[in-house]
Amino acid sequence: MSVKITFPDGAQKEFNSGITALEIANQLSNSLAKKVLAVEVNGEVMDATLPIEKDATVKLLTWNDTEGKSTFWHSSAHLMAEAIESLYKGIKFGIGPPIEHGFYYDIDTGDTTLTLSDLEKIEKKMLELANKKNEYKRKPISKEEAISYFKDKGDEYKLELLEGLEDGSITFYTQGEFTDLCRGPHIPHTGHIKAIKLMKLAGAYWRGDEKRKQLTRIYGVTFPNQLELDEYLKMLEEAEKRDHRKLGQQLEIYTFDDEVGPGLPLWLPNGGFLIEKLEELAKKEEEEAGYLRVRTPHIAKEALYIRSGHIPYYKESMFPPMELDNVKYYLKAMNCPHHHKIFAAMPKSYKDLPIRLAEYGMCYRYEDSGSLFGLMRVRSLTINDAHIYCTKEQFASEFRAVNAMYLKYFKIFGIDKFKMRFSKHEPSKLGQKYMNEPELWIETENMVRDVLVSSGIPFDEVADEAAFYGPKIDIQIYSAIGREFTLATNQVDFAQGKRFNLKYANKDNQEEYPIIIHRAPLSTHERFIGFLLEHYAGNFPLWLAPKQIAVLPISDKFIPYSETVVKALKEKGFRVKIDERAEKIGKKIRDAEMMKIPYMTIIGEKEEQNKQISVRKHGKGDIGALTIEDFAVLLQEESVY
């Protein structure tokens, strides 16, 4: 009996039935066989050591394939578990999956507490075990046997996992002395794992449920050679330099102060400038798109938030109330209720719609102390907010226009790596997390999907991520250190119109509730500026840079001429800073480079005589001498977004 194997390049070859992928690789080339980690058979990833008994399309997976890597890391998690089990007594194991970069294993360490020095010990043990080139052996097992194995071992976590598995589909994998409940697949043997780094020790709730026991999670990453590990660690170091918290301090953008409070950023002058610039952009674009600007107070009475639903649905994220004359006042966590009251201030006709109310509104949210993260997650935030009140007929075009505005901004800022996420409700949570309006949910979700599909914007659909009042679109971005954030949102609200009794008279003079769109394409100042810092690595484009040009006199003899240069550049609208310190030019250049000022002009005798300036571009170096006029022309294009 033979089987016909089709390779990715279309080539076909006959082999004896029952041949394994590893044996196929061996026949093709010895060096290839050494690299094979797993195999994809008819689209399914499996062990390279399993027999192939039917004709199949086969792709050998190596380190260069995503699935090869994740198999490698999954096997590394098992190796780590083996090392831990051999070093410590009474450890119970939760789950140990591969992740984007590496793997983790959640373990219950019982009475022992692991510290960072334990990680080194475990690393060493892992290398020792890897060296043994132990095979990962797969063994199908009955549910009954599996249960008795883990009962004997006393691992209630594995027993709980087994509860969810069907008899007949259960497999064990064993390498060396360690056996784990696992679907697989795994790499052929531990010898492939050559470089190991256990990254961090963390707590993680069993099955992600904060009401259940917190296990110890160990994150690690492994590679088939030391060089790649070194490169990876180097890359992490580089990413750290882009961390907005580091750049924010270095470039004097923002700060925190213990006496002000956690999550309450103070914007330094450079940060204040960025905010002004962003608002300028937003106000211009919103004015052109027919938005009307409003202003609202930072607090409101409890009654407003009972009506809006924030007290029942969102209270734990609000700062506690202050009480005056037996009335509770809350700091606003959102601008919407205030905007709704503006809509309600005067009677409306269908002829007034759509109404688009915009405000850079400052809000306060009591986020968990443990979740605060630089500018990305704060407790005081200023939202690029607006609410659009429209009829059902107007919804599609309004929603489309909002999406177009998003894309326009992304183009301005050169944001091309983002994900659009269409967040829907979860029917089983109606009345708890979500307003109990099943038909309206379906209807609005369909409207949103139609707009997305017809605009050709790629998106993922996710259940159980909606706001309590309606479905939404989130734009996901990644911080320099790989953490995922929602940058901007575009939400539909079918509920608040009714709750706030917002009405308009239609053509037949009947009262109707508007649909409301909540949108914030430029996110909050906090998160957007945090994101921009990392996105540009601190090198803001000229139009946005708080300081655009550093004027650097070579010695104080040239300060008078430098001052005329400063004056001339300022008159042309540039943001200029002069460095009059009695330092050498090399030092002044270094400092300006470190502050990432886009342009420097070096001014000495030559320049004064020729009525010119020597220009140096940040990160590029000397670009020669120019007149101020020519320099201004050169910068013209960069000066606007």
Added chain:
RNA sequence: GCCGAUGUAGCUCAGUGGUAGAGCACUUCCUUGGUAAGGAAGAGGUCGCGGGUUCAAUUCCCUUCAUCGGCUCCA
């Protein structure tokens, strides 16, 4: 909020059971130097806050606050 780690000068970090140091930044002086760090002197810290142990605590222990790495949650 939970698990773990950390907290010393504006910043980056040493260090010690006998009341503290370096580099950079800052101030002053010297230097007037042509594309990423010139020299010297000086100033600056109740060693996060509070409590305990001790003859003595920045150091050891506890509490608390903040930050960091995760979890949960979220713009």
